[in-house]
Amino acid sequence: MKRFLKALLRQIDESDLLALAAEMAFGLLLALFPGMLISVSLLGLVQNAYNVQYITGLLSAFLPADIYASLGPALKSLASSGRERSILTITMVTGFLSIASVFLTVIKAQEKIHAVPPTSFVKRAGRSLVITVVIMSALLVVVNAIFYYIMAQYHIVSRFQLWALSPYILKARFVLAFGIMFFATILIYRYSAPLSRSRFYRGFRPHWKGAAFLALSWILLTVSFGLIVRYQTPSGSLRDAYSYVGRMSAMMLYLYVSSFLFLVGAAINQIDAVSDEGPQPEASPDPEHEETEHTDDLPFR
Numbered sequence: 001m002k003r004f005l006k007a008l009l010r011q012i013d014e015s016d017l018l019a020l021a022a023e024m025a026f027g028l029l030l031a032l033f034p035g036m037l038i039s040v041s042l043l044g045l046v047q048n049a050y051n052v053q054y055i056t057g058l059l060s061a062f063l064p065a066d067i068y069a070s071l072g073p074a075l076k077s078l079a080s081s082g083r084e085r086s087i088l089t090i091t092m093v094t095g096f097l098s099i100a101s102v103f104l105t106v107i108k109a110q111e112k113i114h115a116v117p118p119t120s121f122v123k124r125a126g127r128s129l130v131i132t133v134v135i136m137s138a139l140l141v142v143v144n145a146i147f148y149y150i151m152a153q154y155h156i157v158s159r160f161q162l163w164a165l166s167p168y169i170l171k172a173r174f175v176l177a178f179g180i181m182f183f184a185t186i187l188i189y190r191y192s193a194p195l196s197r198s199r200f201y202r203g204f205r206p207h208w209k210g211a212a213f214l215a216l217s218w219i220l221l222t223v224s225f226g227l228i229v230r231y232q233t234p235s236g237s238l239r240d241a242y243s244y245v246g247r248m249s250a251m252m253l254y255l256y257v258s259s260f261l262f263l264v265g266a267a268i269n270q271i272d273a274v275s276d277e278g279p280q281p282e283a284s285p286d287p288e289h290e291e292t293e294h295t296d297d298l299p300f301r
Contacts, residue, residue, distance in 0.1 A: 004271065011267040015112040020105065021260035027102040028255045033074065034095030040078040041092060042140055047147075055147050062177050064225045067254055070247050096132060103128035106192045109263055113270050116194045131191045138187060139180075146176060174219055181215035189266060209272055210265030217261045225254055 012018070043052045056075040060068045107124045111117075189207035 004275075007271050008264070008267060011113065011271060012264065015109070015263075015267065017109070017113075017260065017263045017267065020109045020112070021256055021263055024102065024105045024109070024259040024263070025252065025256040027105055028259065029252060031095075031098035031102055032071075034098040036071065036075060037078055038092055038095035038099070039136070040075065042136065043143070046140070046144060051147065055143060058150075062173060062222065064222055064250075064254070067225075067251060070251055099136070100125070100128040100132040103131045103188070103192060106131075106188060106262075110192050110266060111194055113263070113266050114194050116196050119195075127192070131188065134191060135184060135187055139184060142180060142183060146180075177219055177222075178215045181218050182211050185214045185262070185265065186211040189269060206273055207269050210267075210269040213268055214261055214265040218258060221254075221257055221261065225250075225257075
């Protein structure tokens, strides 16, 4: 464990993950509203406005209160008119490109973590667009499946009067959060890995440890972050100022720590792969040099 932690700290320092996390968090902040717009609009293509509002309201069970307070009104407003937007509008295209720009940073970070030569901007941009399509399509399927699961669960509880199970069902949100984060993260790790590292790009197995780390640490971050913000919220005349300044600062801090944990998960995958490969075999001696040495030892030439 001590050796692993040393390798992880060395990887964080050499790959400059703190700076990359700041770049990634800033990109997430800029893509936040366009990303919400395209997500709600995509949900509106397969769900009615009431169901979209219900799905967006489920975020309040997973995000810290101050984070959801900044996003909730915008989500409800967008959800109420989700079917009125075309998927080909300029705003939707802008939202799609904003999300893809975040994956540009992810790909660049993966190249630094794996110590491979950086690819051209055009190749990274193309891969980021592909990753955006894959992730959003997968999450659209997962979110709709979870929605129907919750609806079926509620129907069974109300139909058979199993209200005593409600507290346990509420706690199941952490299992859902872990599953969604693990699924999304392992997809991102898989498709953002350098193409030259075929071990990482061709399968999902090398990425599960980093994805599990991020899912667990994100849940702990969300729970602890909500408690910290709750007890640090000022009272009296400072509350109004906090509502404008503090929530934005809290949002940026939350995105930064989440981005850093994501990059640490990628570093864990890389370190784990290196340890599995083991030490490289030593180069065999030069046959000509070896023959020369033996010849020099002979009594005759």
